[in-house]
Amino acid sequence: MKAMDILGTAVGNSFRSRLRTTLTVLAIFIGAFTLTITNALGTGINNYITTQISSIGAPDVMTVFKPTAVTAPTDGPAPYEEGGGSELATNQGPPGSTVIAMTDADLATIAAIPGITSADAIIAVRPDFVEWQDNGKFQLSVSEFSAGITLDLAAGSGFDQTGGALQIVLPTTYVPTLGFASNAAAVGQTVSIGVTDAIGTQHLIDATVVGVQNPTLIGSGASTNNALTTAIFDAQRTGLPASTPTEYASATARFDAGASASQITAIKDDLTAAGFTGSTVADQIGTFQTVVDGIILVLNGFAVIALIAAGFGIINTLLMSVQERTREIGLMKAMGMSGGRIFALFSTEAVFIGFLGSAIGAGVAIAVGALVSNVLAEGFLSGLVGLQILTFAPASIATVFALVMGIAFLASTLPASRAARQSPIDSLRYE
Amino acid sequence: MTATVLSTRNLTKHYGSGDTRFDALKGIDLDILEGESVAIVGKSGSGKSTLMHILALLDAPSSGELVVDGHSAATLKGKALNSLRNRTFGFVFQQFFLNANASVLENVMLPLKIARMGSRERKRVAMATLELLELGDKAGNKALNLSGGQKQRVVIARAIVNSPRIIFADEPTGNLDSATGRIVEDLLFDLNRERGITLVIVTHDEDLAARADRRIYLHDGLLVAAIDEPAATAGRHA
């Protein structure tokens, strides 16, 4: 028999006992459906994270802080170091984490590490409010991690970091609250920012909105350019004695944008040796990816278990068809069909059943997934712009097909080789 | 000159072993010539089917020699065996062994499909064969819906569709009423006469056996008397 004839005959045979085939296909369908959905979930979330990393960019920037000496929960506190910094609350790590405050001397140490071109303190600014044209005052939080970051802009052109103009980029969520008609309408407008200084006097600083940014995974605050950050910081410190040392929770270290992964690792190692911890944006977001991958792996594991169970269904189905078709097999052998082709006939039937199951499974998963994904994107997940929670990648769907058909083939080997070995005469005498 | 297409020497076949051992064939010497029709006659259980299966290479003898068309059966394996089965033999069994849910045409095309003939060509050849057996109008029917006589004609069509040199028929009329059986017999002997296809018919029906060139009588696994019809075989054993 030619390969095409084997395929045609196998497909025909699988439709001969419709109920049995349907039930087997159903079992495979469940596995394939689950696997397609879990893969899509993984792809969707990871895609989002990846676009976040690339849209936030900052490939040449890392955040550096000075970790407190690690003590196990059962140990007492670490001994005090003369001249060591005090602890500061931080937005790094879990809530309540503290870091040792850094001083200008620390910045100099960081800047001196090979590979690092410059180190700047990340200065924490705490403005009171933002207001546009008497539409009311609203709390304003400024994203600390702004140096070097590429903003994912929904409107506007972003900062001009070189000039002295005071500029701000607002998150999309602020736009309607502040009274703007649209993202585009906000661009170019001037907003007032209120800041209270050390002795309780409130200052007003005017800044131009140069863009509207999509909320990101690492914060939904507004971003300010260097000039505005400095202006707010200075206003904040008005009235403090000049001798008060400046302390920073963290610093931004710049390195060569073309640095390879191993060079970045070397820089981090040097930082660790000097008592600091450095992490890039990719590191911070990458942690999410690891967690997501882990969860998807477990979910995929369940789907594969379902598929293996379905594999036993295939074995059962095929053993029954081999039994039923004993005479037909004998006849075909008597007519000169080789054992290998008999084997191919039955394994093709199994692979076809696998194909049907995965086609229906993947098809339904895509249909249901697209629906659910859109509903979620507009409802529950609307805060995460650009997150298509279920993303169906052709490669992962192809993998599902290959996996299911591979399992089906494996399942067919026992019944198919049994059929292939049958002696024609025993089959023909079979009552 | 007529060649010997099937030849056996001291052929035996036993089933089981020890206490359950049963000797179905106890030493058969036989020569079947190209183009003749031979009836293997005997009571039920005498070993006729066993002998036919061995001659048709469907089963292996326990001992003895079998030469098919010049090839020693013991050395025939794999591809050579399969292509000999496919191109040299046609089978008509007492049970029809038709695929009930497939069409008549599909059933008849099966040997051609196995022989890897292209789909258009095999349809043409199978249709021509069905026409020959006056079954052309039944080509699209399911085998299931045919009468016994029609089914056996489909089986004959399937047996001759790839122009075999030998047809083996095991009780071909056993399941048919005598009138239908007669038609099927006529068909088989016509094929033997007109196309020179060697015909080996297994039967316990004396009337059917009488139409063959030669009868071989089997009794408990032994040839008892091979009565040659003088006219038909006069020159052959010279």
Ligand SMILES: Nc1ncnc2c1ncn2[C@@H]1O[C@H](COP(=O)(O)OP(=O)(O)O)[C@@H](O)[C@H]1O
């Ligand atoms: N597979 C087998 N195992 C055991 N005995 C068998 C088998 N096939 C046939 N026989 C026995 O061999 C004898 C000859 O059988 P068979 O050739 O079918 O006879 P016939 O066709 O002349 O009726 C019978 O007694 C039968 O029971």
Ligand SMILES: [Mg+2]
């Ligand atoms: Mg018999």
